[in-house]
Amino acid sequence: MLSTGESRAARFGFIISKQVGTAVVRNTVRRRLKAVCAEALPRVPQGTDVVIRALPASATASIGELRADVHRCLGRLAPTEVTS
Numbered sequence: 001m002l003s004t005g006e007s008r009a010a011r012f013g014f015i016i017s018k019q020v021g022t023a024v025v026r027n028t029v030r031r032r033l034k035a036v037c038a039e040a041l042p043r044v045p046q047g048t049d050v051v052i053r054a055l056p057a058s059a060t061a062s063i064g065e066l067r068a069d070v071h072r073c074l075g076r077l078a079p080t081e082v083t084s
Contacts, residue, residue, distance in 0.1 A: 010044040015053040
């Protein structure tokens, strides 16, 4: 996570390697993560760039488990904090 301080909407990027599974599984994980991040967007400060790396266990995780993991990680954000 990187807070740039710019006045623009937050951005999310996803890294989903072949270790997660086949293309179908990787795309399913990506779509689930995109949905979770869209829900969480109002909580993320403007100008923040968030990169999410999906681990192999995400292939079998439910959307609720992915949501909990994303919300836990986003809870570390502070509006004035710059992290990388």
